Amino acid sequence: MSLLGENFMTEEGEFVINMGPQHPSTHGVLHLKVWLDGETIKKVQPHLGYIHRSIEKMSERLSYRNFIYATSRMDYLSAHINNQACALAVEKGLQVEVPARAQAIRVLLAELTRLQSHQLWWGCTGLDLGAVTPFFYAFREREAIMEIFEETCGARLTQNFCVPGGVMYDVNPNFQKRVKDVMQQIKSKYREYEEILTGNVIFENRTKGVGYLSKEDAISFGVTGPTARASGISCDIRKWFPYDGYEKLDFEEVVMEGGDCYTRYMARIEEMKQSVHIIEQMIDNLPEGDIQGKTKNVIKLPKGEFYQKVETARGELGVYIVSDGAASPYRIKYRSPNFSNLSALETMSVGTKIGDLVAIMATIDLVIPDIDR
Amino acid sequence: MFLKDYFGTIFKSIKSLLTGMRKTGYYFTHPKEILTEEYPDNRATLKMFDRFKGEVTMPHNENNEHRCTGCQACEIACPNGTIKIITKQEIKEDGKKKKAIEAFVYHLELCTLCNNCITSCPSDAIVMAQTYEHSVYDKTQLKKILNKPGSKIMEGVE
Amino acid sequence: MNQLLEISFSSLASSIHSWLSSAIANATILNVVEMAIAGVCLLVFLVPLCFVLGYMERKVAAFMQLRLGPNRVGPKGTLQIVADTVKLIFKEGLTPNASDKFLFNLAPIIVVVVSMLVMAPIAFAKNFQLWDLNIGVLYVTSISSIAVIGILMAGWSSYNKYSLLGAMRSGAQIVSYELSVGLSIISIVIMTGSLKISDIVMSQADGWWIFKGHLPIFISFVIFVIASTAEINRAPFDLSEAEQELTGGFHTEYSGMKFAMFLLAEYINLFVVSAMAATLFLGGWMPFHIGHWEAFNHIMDFIPSSLWFLGKTFAIIFIIMQFRWTFPRLRVDQLLNLEWKYLLPISMVNIILVTIMAIMGWYL
Incomplete structure (x- = not known):
């Protein structure tokens, strides 16, 4: 037993510390119980449930028009993509045709959402590794994207712009010009990101070869999104199961071999470039036409089960609706990307140092409310 | 080497x-x-976008008339029970009974600003205002009655 | 004019002493009064110094981060740090229940006292030095390494695992980086042949060491700045308080005035380290002279020596602050790698070069 008292160490001389639920680097109320041998991590155990709001249960008493808004609060950084997934699932049940313009607007906003989410992640990665300044540079570009959302959707974070059958409004008249300006701005700042963080020798040392996740492990844990694609798995829903007209777009799926923190970091940076590419090819070719398909005022889905998956900024989000023919779903289940990604944390971090655990969590890009829902 | x-x-x-x-x-x-935007100092020049969702309001014209028929479509569309409409029966000159609103109760503290009430309103009676300073000392102050006292429905709105 | 500005410290002290001894007969009381005067003078100098450094740090950080920084309290926000201090004074100083209360309260005092002690031999201006002892450099290096005891004490007595981890990291870090700091100081001592700080400053009358020492001295200057940034636990070497990893490290459990003392010590250490770098490599209070440009040299002489000293010191403080707001933090094993695999071997080879240079007289 140690001098410091009985509860300070385990029998094996391991040191148990609780990271979270209030900890600067867990980005929310994630609680990690960490067993340490000196600075080396022996075991990590995530404890969940601090921000469980029972969004699935709540959705069962809301109508099909209303339950969409609640999903903005799951992965709040991909709020629009969550809404899109729900709208798509309802449309699948209704067999309603979504007009081309509505699809294009949805995809544009979804890619902007992905871009702003990755911007925030880039800033937070720097912050977690101890560099405070990149956070502010990332927010400068993110703020420009947020203004696009504010102008068109009326809200910055929880846009609630998707409705079953289309989108709520047409885009703002300034939309195209503003988006083009922001894309120019973001493209000109990539070099700056490289100078301040990517090329920095301390950053490279902190991330290269740290938190290795093998292809097999990634598959068995159900890891998706950029985290999985950095381990060499091709799993982009936009490519494999296209929705809302992604099949007509020209973009590359970013698949990288490596599986360490640095590869995950580079995969996300590349994804940002692909998102900019998608937005640039769409912004001048917005199709004309309606913005909403024909839906009844009170939506009733036919009896049956409907599943729709989309690619959020963090991975694969699945919406599974069981309908008994009533005006609200009988049962809803969300397959959230962060829950699966978190489960791979222990595999990645055993044998590394405490500082690496922070780097690994930063590069998985966890959003805690999405884990608990 | x-x-x-x-x-x-x-x-x-x-x-x-x-x-x-x-x-x-x-x-x-x-x-x-x-x-940096020096926020409390730039109140005079700070203008929100037209679509910015601040709070639900009910516009009245100069005769203190609004467009709300009391159909409760917004109440049904609201996911959180933010809106409560209390109706009354009004007897018009020709002796017919007509539904009218007594009070349009709006709980800003429950509102998630999802815009569903605005899109569901058949008579465009409510709109989103571009206000952004909602903080108060007591949350009961956030319970608002949107129709002004003594207001009545506009002519021709059914 | 120049003479007026540069009042000799020793003459000032001796005149105060003679005036006091004529007023007070008892030798013991005289000593106590003199000590009290010295203590008050130190506080009067150090507390505003920390205010300036705190304000500077916030402004530097803000401008690098596209922000404005403090600008509400006082003109341009200059009184912000005063307001913060007042807040910290009124805050409750919590002591954890299971902590070792004596050590817990002693630790911040040790840290502050040590950093104040190191101020003694620094030459602030021409003839203005508190204590010009003959082993000044040795005194600075040895006293400043006592600070680690305070940090270890704080981490151990807090009864917090984060604090303990932070303190252990700090121990390993300071003990290792002492070596590089020592070796790069030795390179100057070899060139000067004296440990006395006034001698070191005087030896740079005809050119600062960083110019006349060529590459080897420049390398030891770089190593000195890096290693002393590590020694005072500032980012990117702030592993002992690593906010994102250890939530605050050794001072996790401290609040109120005890926390403020750690902050005070950090800023004093920052000043001391920069002042040492300025004294050893940049000529202390010596003005900048170029060879035979008599007119230019004369203009340079006209600038008070205290301004020269503070200007150099603050330039180095700015660089150390820029380190903090630019770089990510190192990992604990990489921190030790940097010292033992890079800084230490390089400075050892460097010492040989400096010694050859000193023997052959290749400087100037």
């Missing part, structure tokens, strides 16, 4: 560190790049 690698690493490292310092040094010497 070993020495070459050793010093190569050192030079590369120092170069990468200096690149980063040049960037922060650039921003230090260029105060024009500062983006």
Whole structure:
């Protein structure tokens, strides 16, 4: 037993510390119980449930028009993509045709959402590794994207712009010009990101070869999104199961071999470039036409089960609706990307140092409310 | 060979560190790049976008008339029970009974600003206002009655 | 004019002493009064110094991060740090229940006292030095390494695992980086042949060491700045308080005035380290002279020596602050790698070069 008292160490001389639920680097109320041998991590155990709001249960008493808004609060950084997934699932049940313009607007906003989410992640990665300044540079570009959302959707974070059958409004008249300006701005700042963080020798040392996740492990844990694609798995829903007209777009799926923190970091940076590419090819070719398909005022889905998956900024989000023919779903289940990604944390971090655990969590890009829902 | 690698690493490292310092040094010497908005001071010039969702309001015209028929479509469309409409029966000149609103109760503290009530309103009686300062000392102050006292429905709105 | 500005410290002290001894007969009381005067003078100098450094740090950080920084309290926000201090004074100083209360309260005092002690031999201006002892450099290096005891004490007595981890990291870090700091100081001592700080400053009358020492001295200057940034636990070497990893490290459990003392010590250490770098490598209070440009040298002489000293010191403080707001933090094993695999071997080879230079007289 140690001098410091009985509860300070385990029998094996391991040191148990609780990271979270209030900890600067867990980005929310994630609680990690960490067993340490000196600075080396022996075991990590995530404890969940601090921000469980029972969004699935709540959705069962809301109508099909209303339950969409609640999903903005799951992965709040991909709020629009969550809404899109729900709208798509309802449309699948209704067999309603979504007009081309509505699809294009949805995809544009979804890619902007992905871009702003990755911007925030880039800033937070720097912050977690101890560099405070990149956070502010990332927010400068993110703020420009947020203004696009504010102008068109009326809200910055929880846009609630998707409705079953289309989108709520047409885009703002300034939309195209503003988006083009922001894309120019973001493209000109990539070099700056490289100078301040990517090329920095301390950053490279902190991330290269740290938190290795093998292809097999990634598959068995159900890891998706950029985290999985950095381990060499091709799993982009936009490519494999296209929705809302992604099949007509020209973009590359970013698949990288490596599986360490640095590869995950580079995969996300590349994804940002692909998102900019998608937005640039769409912004001048917005199709004309309606913005909403024909839906009844009170939506009733036919009896049956409907599943729709989309690619959020963090991975694969699945919406599974069981309908008994009533005006609200009988049962809803969300397959959230962060829950699966978190489960791979222990595999990645055993044998590394405490500082690496922070780097690994930063590069998985966890959003805690999405884990608990 | 070993020495070459050793010093190569050192030079590369120092170069990468200096690149980063040049960037922060650039921003230090260029105060024009500062983006801070001094919020409470710029209230006069701060203008929200037209679509900004601040709170639900009910516009009245100069005769203190609104467009709300009391159909409760917004109450049904609201996911959180933010809106409560209390109706009354009004007897018109020709003796017919007509539904009218007594009070349009709006709980801003429950509202998630999802815009569903606005899109569901058949008579465009409610709109989103571009206000953004909602903080109060007591949450009961956020319970609002949107129709003004003594107001009545506009002619011709069914 | 120049003479007026540069009042000799020793003459000032001796005149105060003679005036006091004529007023107070008892030798013991005289000593106590003199000590009290010295203590008050130190506080009067150090507290505003920390205010200036705190304000500077916030402004430097803000400008690098596209922000404005403090600008509400007082003109341009200059009184912000005063307001913060007042807040910290009124805050409750919590002591954890299971902590070792004596050590817990002693630790911040040790840290502050040590950093104040190191101020003694620094030459602030021409003839203005508190204590010009003949082993000044040795005194600075040895006293400043006592600070680690305070940090270890704080981490151990807090009864917090984060604090303990932070303190252990700090121990390993300071003990290692002492070596590089020592070796780069030795390179100057070899060139000067004296440990006395006034001698070191005087030896740079005809050119600062960083110019006349060629590459080897420049390398030891770089190593000195890096290693002393590590020694005072500032980012990117702030592993002992690593906010993102250890939530605050050794001072996790401290609040109120005890926390403020750690902050005070950090800023004093920052000043001391920069002042040492300025004294050893940049000529202390010596003005900048170029060879035979008599007119230019004369203009340079006209600038008060205290301004020269503070200007050099603050330039180095700015660089150390820029380190903090640019770089990510190192990992604990990489921190030790940097010291033992890079800084220490290089400074050892460097010492040989400096010694050859000193023997052959290749400087100037």
